[in-house]
Amino acid sequence: MSPDRTYFESIVINKTLELVGGNDSMHAVIDGHFNSAQALNGILIVGPNATDIQVHGFVIRNSDADGIFLSGSSIRIYDNVVDNSRGDGVHVAGPKNSVQNNTVTRSLKCGVYLESSNCTVKQNIIRLNLWGVRCENNTKTKDNIIYQNLFVGKRARE
Numbered sequence: 137m138s139p140d141r142t143y144f145e146s147i148v149i150n151k152t153l154e155l156v157g158g159n160d161s162m163h164a165v166i167d168g169h170f171n172s173a174q175a176l177n178g179i180l181i182v183g184p185n186a187t188d189i190q191v192h193g194f195v196i197r198n199s200d201a202d203g204i205f206l207s208g209s210s211i212r213i214y215d216n217v218v219d220n221s222r223g224d225g226v227h228v229a230g231p232k233n234s235v236q237n238n239t240v241t242r243s244l245k246c247g248v249y250l251e252s253s254n255c256t257v258k259q260n261i262i263r264l265n266l267w268g269v270r271c272e273n274n275t276k277t278k279d280n281i282i283y284q285n286l287f288v289g290k291r292a293r294e
Contacts, residue, residue, distance in 0.1 A: 144169045146176040146199075149191075150183035157194030163217070168199040170222075178221070181206040186230075192216060202227040203243065213238065224249040225265060228257075235260060246270045247287075256281045263288035 142165040149155065157164035166178045178196035181189060186208025192215040196203045203218035207229040214236045218225040225240035225247045232254045239261040240247040247262035251272035258281070262268045268287045271277050 154190040177205040
């Protein structure tokens, strides 16, 4: 994707790939544009072949649902900005995933929501969300590692 463009859409990934949105100075923007006709995630990673995926270098904003939703495994989400999601900033529903070095702000729910096992959440800036990081309390959520994150502020319920 071109790092100097804004895309008013949702992206669905269902196979192994590396999705690069930009570099240190420029990022491609995925703008959900609050499409009220249907609640869409900014980036949706699903399906039986959704493994060994990398997503980095994006600004994902104005998502009607989650900024990034991933249910595959062995997925790396890093160096992104996720802003102003009506759901969770990053929703992790698959095992062995990594969420690292992202900035997640102003989500109406969680900055990062974990409902899976063997995941790592590290070195993120998580601010002004309803909750910072939330782990679902059930038998499938275990052995997660959460460390070196910066939590700033808490968004109050409206």
